Amino acid sequence: MAYRTASLTETVIRHSVAHEPAPSLADALRNALHAHRPHLLEFLRLDETPPPRAMTLAEWTRPAELRALLACYSDHLYRHKPGQPRENKPLLSLWAQWYIGLQVPPLMLALLTQRQAIDLSPERVRVEFHETGRAACFWMAVHQDKTAILEPPVSRMEKLITRTLMPVVCALEATGDINGKLIWSNTGYLINGYLGEMRSLLGDELVATLRQRLFFSPQLSDGQHNPLWRTVVMRDGLLVRRTCCQRYRLPDVQQCGDCTLK
Template sequence: MTALPFGHQRVDRSLAAAGALGPFFRVDDHPSPDWTSWAALSTDPKALRFRTEEVHAALAAWKPVPDIEPAVVASLTHLGLVARLVSPLLGAALLSGVLPVTPVENVHVHLTGANPLPLALSATSAVAVGSAEELADALHLHWLTPAVRPLTAAVRAVCSVSPRLLDGNVTSAVAGALRMAGVARPELAARADAVLDALLRSGPLEGTGRRREDGSFVRRSCCLCYRLPDAGTCGDCILDARR
């Protein structure tokens, strides 16, 4: 699937339109000098450790406990970053029928603060995605493989976390973005559901989640959030009572 040189105005408009779907879908055009490239998150251990320390501090302030397991911090750091990346991309594709594409060096994130972190993305091309299957395939080819997979490997290098858990985080982030898009714009809900089903049927995320009888999504792993005091479980957790 080849990225096509759609006019920058069309791609920029699609990203701008996605911003109306919610905070996780908004992007900036120009990063500040202190922002970090997405490429650096996977290649510079200092950048990823900085973000995990930020997440640890936020969790400690939210749930004061003597110690928070490093695996919990690493998992939630990974989940938050992936959700921040995929949300505007999926929102733009659902709204416009084109998936923005650019090298990871052109994506920048401000690593300080609570989610959703500020994100800047300058698309250099796009892929036409007419069907749910085309969008699922394009997302794998142009984003999950070159951008998310290296981040997952980097997280595992910093902390011993199950690859099954991190793959589940990716699916959860994608499912969450699709669900939020459908809530913000109900006319997108059916297409968003079809995209998620396509992702679960084949490709690297096959088998990482499924539909409950009520149609809601449940992942086949857990992000470990339940290990925080009184945190309970997430709505898509395999440990949820509705599983």
Template sequence: MNGAASRPSIADHPVAHQAVDLDGLVGDGPFAYCRGKLLASPPPAGIVIPCRDLGDRDVFDGIIARYAQKFPGSDRRAIVSMWTLYYFSMLTIAPTVHMFVNRIALPLEMDRLSLVCNGETGEPDAFVMSDRPEAAADPAAELHRLMLGHAEPVIAAIAANAGVAPKLLWNNAAAYLSWILKEIAHRHEPALVEGGLALLDEAAWPCGRRNPMFGMIRIARQQCGLEFARRKVCCLRYNLPDVGGCGEACPLPDGRH
């Protein structure tokens, strides 16, 4: 297991605000799946839209209509929820690794990012950042800033545009955030992510506002005694054809298949 002293960091660079190779920092190691998710410039292919434009119903409906072609005749709420699972996995997994492992502050506010979607399917593929990363002294504070500056407004926008309950969307975000924080704890040390886990486990955020992710991930126990994480709100993916269920993580029996 790698200790704190061996973690690569933006702070190791002579000029903290210089261009940073985020993909190079994760390399081929245990977090290699983070590569290609946070870009400094738009890719040659795909649909690129400012994240703030997801609040425009016509823009959002256009992307979802493209994605919905995979699931003709299916429940639109389930389609939207499934699309956001891609979105929130990108918004939480790679950024959290860079915040807590590499000590990087990323420009992730909703009005500072653009979304890259697959030109054919509409699936979220990556984010394009408008500003450069900087050194982060407090990863938990950066994660809190991400929740307030991006997760909260985009969830409000999607819920308003799609008629999906905000608590379902918050649970989608919380599921990925909980998973990656525990992965980091396993790969490094639990103390590294204590501040991040508090943003999931405490009823109020450091700013004093109610934590919408509080209680969204519950620890359950199988008959054999093995503990596992279970969502509070079902993501509805079991309503989509050819999409596997969540197993024991689903709060509904129908979604565990």
């Protein structure tokens, strides 16, 4: 009788394990980020309820909304030097570095290390802005991009360029205060640096392939101009930024450690 009870228990356990639900895509991505770069979860929330003040791309790019965010950020940066003439170009450059710098690394890790691909449609994302006016956290409704599951890493990165980055750069360029090339230069520098950080996950061959296609091919696979083309260049055997980001022109903001002006 004891033997029959034990057998029944084992059967129930096997049945339960066999029917245990697979983790959702959001859970899989969250686990991957936690395992490899846990600090990125501070900036990307997956399938969590965003705060009421978080905005979609379509909302924050409205001229009045964007002007208010940039005015708030300008007030913050110039708070200690209110009499200094304000420069919008470096301000927008640094604002974009915050926005893209927080959003892109976790999306790169998700796209390049997971079999399933996350849907990058802008309407899936809401942005929570810091009290100073710059981006603070991204809240993403996670859906699978079923068309991308068999796509190579290069194609996934090109979708990141066209679906996620191009609308942001276009919106900032539309202010008339910055040329989109400067934002793309900053972005290429960021992506190249993060590819280096991901080398242990991706391997030397894939990192080299991605760098070649992203930075040294003038066109994307669909024939569009590649905005990351030559945003980093080879100097002394290293890929380095091509142009200065201009942030040093802002009060109390130092030059980058590898500024091209040094």
